[in-house]
Amino acid sequence: MTFIDKDPAAAIDQIQKGFEKSGYICDRHIATSIxxxxxxxxxxxxxxxxxxxxxxxxxxxxEFLGAxxxxxxxxxxxxxxxxxxEWKYGKQLLYTQILKEKLGxxxxxxxxxxxxxxxxxxxxxxxxxxxxxxxxxxLQALKSExxxxxxxxxxxxxxxxxxxxxxEILSDYQITVPEIGTVKAKTKPVVFxxxxxxxxxxxxxxxxxxxxxxxxxxxxxxxxxxQARVPELxxxxxxxxxxxxxxxxxxxxxxxxxxxxxxxxxxxxxxxHTEELDTELVRNTLNMLLKFEDxxxxxxxxxxxxxxxxxxANR
Amino acid sequence: MDRPLxxxxxxxxxxDVPVSIGEVLDAGRTIELLGxxxxxxxxAALSQVMAKTMDEMESFDKCFDEFFTSDVNLDLQENxxxxxxxxxxxxxxxxxxxxxxxxxxxxDARQESGSGDGEGGGGGSQxxxxxxxxxxxxxxxxxxxxxxxxxxxDRTGLTLAMNAAADSANLSNIVLMTQRGLFxxxxxxxxxxxxxxxxxxxxxxNGNEDGANDLxxxxxxxxxxxxxxxxxxxxxxxxxxSTQFRQDVLKKVKLSNVxxxxxxxxxxxxxxxxxxxxxxxxxxxKVKNRGHLDIRKTMRRNVAYDGxxxxxxxxxxxxxxxxxxxxxxxxxxxxxxxxFLLLFLYSMNEVLPKVRSFAFSGTLGEITDMFDRYxxxxxxxxxIEKFGGRSTDYGRAMEDFKDLVFDEIDNRTxxxxxxxGRSNGSDPRSDILKEIKTRAKRVIWLNPERKSxxxxxxxxxxxxTPYCTKAEVCNSLVKLELVIRDLLKTSS
Numbered sequence: 102m103t104f105i106d107k108d109p110a111a112a113i114d115q116i117q118k119g120f121e122k123s124g125y126i127c128d129r130h131i132a133t134s135i136x137x138x139x140x141x142x143x144x145x146x147x148x149x150x151x152x153x154x155x156x157x158x159x160x161x162x163x164e165f166l167g168a169x170x171x172x173x174x175x176x177x178x179x180x181x182x183x184x185x186x187e188w189k190y191g192k193q194l195l196y197t198q199i200l201k202e203k204l205g206x207x208x209x210x211x212x213x214x215x216x217x218x219x220x221x222x223x224x225x226x227x228x229x230x231x232x233x234x235x236x237x238x239x240l241q242a243l244k245s246e247x248x249x250x251x252x253x254x255x256x257x258x259x260x261x262x263x264x265x266x267x268x269e270i271l272s273d274y275q276i277t278v279p280e281i282g283t284v285k286a287k288t289k290p291v292v293f294x295x296x297x298x299x300x301x302x303x304x305x306x307x308x309x310x311x312x313x314x315x316x317x318x319x320x321x322x323x324x325x326x327x328q329a330r331v332p333e334l335x336x337x338x339x340x341x342x343x344x345x346x347x348x349x350x351x352x353x354x355x356x357x358x359x360x361x362x363x364x365x366x367x368x369x370x371x372x373x374h375t376e377e378l379d380t381e382l383v384r385n386t387l388n389m390l391l392k393f394e395d396x397x398x399x400x401x402x403x404x405x406x407x408x409x410x411x412x413x414a415n416r
Numbered sequence: 417m418d419r420p421l422x423x424x425x426x427x428x429x430x431x432d433v434p435v436s437i438g439e440v441l442d443a444g445r446t447i448e449l450l451g452x453x454x455x456x457x458x459x460a461a462l463s464q465v466m467a468k469t470m471d472e473m474e475s476f477d478k479c480f481d482e483f484f485t486s487d488v489n490l491d492l493q494e495n496x497x498x499x500x501x502x503x504x505x506x507x508x509x510x511x512x513x514x515x516x517x518x519x520x521x522x523x524d525a526r527q528e529s530g531s532g533d534g535e536g537g538g539g540g541s542q543x544x545x546x547x548x549x550x551x552x553x554x555x556x557x558x559x560x561x562x563x564x565x566x567x568x569x570d571r572t573g574l575t576l577a578m579n580a581a582a583d584s585a586n587l588s589n590i591v592l593m594t595q596r597g598l599f600x601x602x603x604x605x606x607x608x609x610x611x612x613x614x615x616x617x618x619x620x621x622n623g624n625e626d627g628a629n630d631l632x633x634x635x636x637x638x639x640x641x642x643x644x645x646x647x648x649x650x651x652x653x654x655x656x657x658s659t660q661f662r663q664d665v666l667k668k669v670k671l672s673n674v675x676x677x678x679x680x681x682x683x684x685x686x687x688x689x690x691x692x693x694x695x696x697x698x699x700x701x702k703v704k705n706r707g708h709l710d711i712r713k714t715m716r717r718n719v720a721y722d723g724x725x726x727x728x729x730x731x732x733x734x735x736x737x738x739x740x741x742x743x744x745x746x747x748x749x750x751x752x753x754x755x756f757l758l759l760f761l762y763s764m765n766e767v768l769p770k771v772r773s774f775a776f777s778g779t780l781g782e783i784t785d786m787f788d789r790y791x792x793x794x795x796x797x798x799x800i801e802k803f804g805g806r807s808t809d810y811g812r813a814m815e816d817f818k819d820l821v822f823d824e825i826d827n828r829t830x831x832x833x834x835x836x837g838r839s840n841g842s843d844p845r846s847d848i849l850k851e852i853k854t855r856a857k858r859v860i861w862l863n864p865e866r867k868s869x870x871x872x873x874x875x876x877x878x879x880x881t882p883y884c885t886k887a888e889v890c891n892s893l894v895k896l897e898l899v900i901r902d903l904l905k906t907s908s
Contacts, residue, residue, distance in 0.1 A: 109450050110457065133460045140449055141442055146468075194725040301691060307468035308436050314473060355789065 112136050116165070125154070125161035126318075126325045134313045135162060144271050144292035146256075146307060149315035151297050152359025156254055158315070159293040163250035166291065171245075172252045173238040175259035181266050186278055187235045193228050229280040239270055240278075243286040250291045256306075257296040264306050267294075271309040318360060320347045326360060331367040341378045342367055344414035348407050349390065352400060358390040365389050378412060380405045421447060424483050426588070428466060431475040435466050442466075455484060562608040563615060566634045578642060581606035587649050596650060600643045607642075609635075667893045682893070683793065686756060689897050690763035739770045739828050740903070743817060745835035746804040747777035753864045753891065755796045757834050760896055762792040768904075772821070775799045778806030780816035810835065810844040810876065818848050825855045830903060834862045834890070837870070837877040844876040849883040858885035862899060865889070 117132040138145045147155045163170035173184055211217040236244060242251040253267070270276055274286035294310060296302060318326060323343045327334060334342075346363045358366075366389045375382060383404050391397045400407075421444060428435050435443075442465045450458055459480050467476035565573040585602040601609075612635055619628035667685065713729040721727070742761055744754035754775070761771050772784045781803055786795040825831065831852055837844070853859045861884040863870065863877065870877035881887045890896055 110454065113457070129457070130460045133457060134464050137446060137449075137461055137464060141445055141465075143442070145464075148470075190728045198724045301469070304434070304468075308438055310468075311464040312468045312473075313464055314470060 109136065119165045120161050121329070123161050123164045124329045125157055126322060126329050127158070127161075128322065131158065131313065131315065134311050138291065138311055141311070142274075142289055144294060144310045145313050146294045146296065146302065146310035147313045147315060148296045148298055150317065150357065150359060152361040153315045153317060154360055155293075155295040155315060156252065159250055159252040159295070162291060162293070166248065166250065168247065168291065169245070169249045170252060171238050171242045171249050171290075172254060174254045175256050175263070177258055177260060179259045179263055181263075182237070184237050184239050184263065185266060185276055186237055186240045188229065188280075189233045189235050193233055196228070226280070231281070234278070234281070239267075240276060240284065242290045242292075243270070243274065243276060243284055245290070246287055248288045248290065250293065253292065253294045255297060256294045257299045257302065261303065264303050268305055268309065271306065317350060317357070320344065323347070323360065323363060327363060327367050330364050331371060333371055334367055335376075338370065338375060338377065339367070340414050341411045342370065345378060345383070345407055345411035346390065348410055349400070352403065354391065354396045354400070355393045356391070356396065362390050362392075378408050380408050383408055418444075418447070420452075424479070425466075427479050427483055428476065431479050433467055433472045433475050433479070439466050563612055566612065566631065566638065569634075574638065574641075577607050578603065578638075578645060582645060582649075587646065590646065590650050596643070596646055599646045600639070603642050603646070604639065607638075682756065683759060685893060686759050687763050689893070690760055739826075739830065740768055740772070741821060741825070741829060741831045742771060742773040743780070743813070743831065743833045743835075744773065744775050744799075745777065745808055745813075746775045746800045747806070747808045748804070750834065750836050750864055751800050751804055753862075754834055755800070756893065756896060757832070757862070757890075758787070758796055758799075759792045760900055761832075762787055764900070773799075774817060774820070775803040776813040776816065777804050777808050778812060779803070780813040780820070782820060807840050808835070808838060809842050810837070810839040811842045814845040814848040818851070822852070822855075825852060827855070827857050829856045831856050831859045832862065832903075833859065833884075834864075836863055836865050836875070837861075837880055838874045839876050841874055844880060846876075846879045846883055849880060853883050853885070859883065860885060860899070860903070861887040862890035863887065864891045866891070 113129060113132045113136050116135050117127060117129065120127050120132070134145055137143070147158060149155055159172075160170060162168075175184075208217045208220055211220045234240075238251070242249050256264070256267075271292065274289050275283050277283045294306075317323075320343050323346070324339055327339050327343060331339075342363070346358055346366070350357045366386065369386055369389050370382075373382070373386075384401065387397050387400065387404070391400065421440070425435050425440050425443070443462055446461050446465050447458070450461055452458065459477075462480070463473060463476050467473045562574075562577060564570070565577065581603045585599060585606055587599055587603065590596075590599055612631065616628045616632050616635070619625075619631065710729045710731040713731075714725060714727070717727050717729055718725050740761065742758065744750070744757060746754050758773055761768060761773070772782065773787060774780055775783050783795065783799040783803070786798055789795075790798065849859065861880060865875070867889055869875065870881075877887070888895075888899065890899055
């Protein structure tokens, strides 16, 4: 990669620009962490409220580096057979059935149980070889010839034991499969872990990662993001919209509207050919921003005031 | 590893940011990559390498700013003596131009004699103890240079000497406010204070008032710098150590005696205890959760494939999470304990996802919604405001509780009741409690009063205890932790 050998500040600028090109507006903080992760060969643990673009960051990185994205979605009960590798039990069983007769032929001249066993041992562990190994995302990422971006999404949803499985891959980029041995990464993948903080991650995992916290963007950055994502929106409406959302975040809500909701709302307004925010329109489309009935009810009375404020932002 | 980084790491550790050795190595590489020039960039980079939670990030920000700006402060302080001495020299130079040179030469001459005397004095005390000997010896070597450095306004030299002296005085061990004077004195002595005071006295004796004042002025500036350094160090270390001390005390203190200013710390402790319990218990679940190949089911399922084992089936056990109903008396005396019980229960929502809570003093009402909406820290005072303040009526509360949730109590439910059992003379309706007990998995009664006063006055504990699986005293964080640990152990 060319950007890496440059002077750090220049390299970080280049990352920032590159991301912008692919429509991901990031600040220097984020670009720094991408740079560091490349230089130090460290995974990045991305935290922040839902909808601020944690997953997008991984996608943008894969686009920027021109690498494939391998994604592992975590959930409660996810275990190594679904994340690391699994034996193709069905295939193994099927092959034994098919090869039953062949085995009979092979063992024909063997006398007695001991001799048969002896003979079988000579064939080695055919059934526990790579052919029967189902590579799941983590193993795929390691076996890939090209560099890939590995996204381990919502790691906080997984169980504690899964975190422990990850430690080996995160620190040494290798996995140990008991039956085969250690699989080392051919090219070190760029690893992202995202977390919504629904549970505190273990210290061991955190120690192995860079920690990046993405907060809600300030209004300037949010305007840039909307401009990049919904370029058709007029500047006036964009300012009003961002100002409205920023005000909304200061309210007491169960779930604050995130960037992704702002983008959705911007698209909605575009579809409705809106020229300017008005109370009626905001009330009708509020469900794009707020995802709880309680929140919508609570904010309803505030809407005229917020809209008024937002319109001021334009001037 | 370079020294500033090591010091910075020390500072972080005192500020409750646990930086591991691995992380220090990473930080070292990061600094190597980025250098110290671009502070903003360095801060962004180091914060990602060293701070791993939001709380840590906050402390990190504070430490970083403090650490790197304090460096600048030090520069200023170094500048001060320099500037001052220059000023003085200028004024010196302006008032009597011809004599100034003589003066300086005089000073030089006297300085030599002074230092000679100093060595003599040092030699005299060398006959004392061996420890003193080495100290004096070191001081001797530096005293000469301290005098010179003061005279010449050698800032770098002074700072270096200051740091070296701070090291040998074990400044990093400072814990208490009252040690400030002691440590500054010790550092000054280490740097060779004695020589300089002797020199000043000598100049006074020889009638060289100007020279003496000049030197003592410079010495004062140095003293200020040292005092500043000591105070900075105190701010760094004492915070961490004294917090630890306070925490140990708070764990055992009666919950009703906790003062308002300690609430924040207590909450933090509760959260940490809860996290530990959570971690322990999710590890226990692991064993139960593991699936084995279920041969019987696999066979049965594969009958369709002509007995060829094709599709596998795994044994899996379901996790059993305890349902907890917490009923809290929020009248004056018990409210503070209720606060922490609820805080504890809600901090554990990972292993105890199904907690419903109720508060009562006169009437009883559910407060689960408040917790969901505002989080435990705000919800507890709100609940106390809403339901507290009336005289306790256990009978009434029991009836309300029965009306509200009796149908939902099943054999997996644990009912925790927190109250002092003082019903102000009314019937505590232990018959309802009996009914609850037969339905629920268990009923735990927590009483903040000590056992010896149970049953005295209007306390109904003797009538209540028979219908509880367990009735316990619970008045400190340690006890509270035990109760909840027990709750989790028997539930899994």
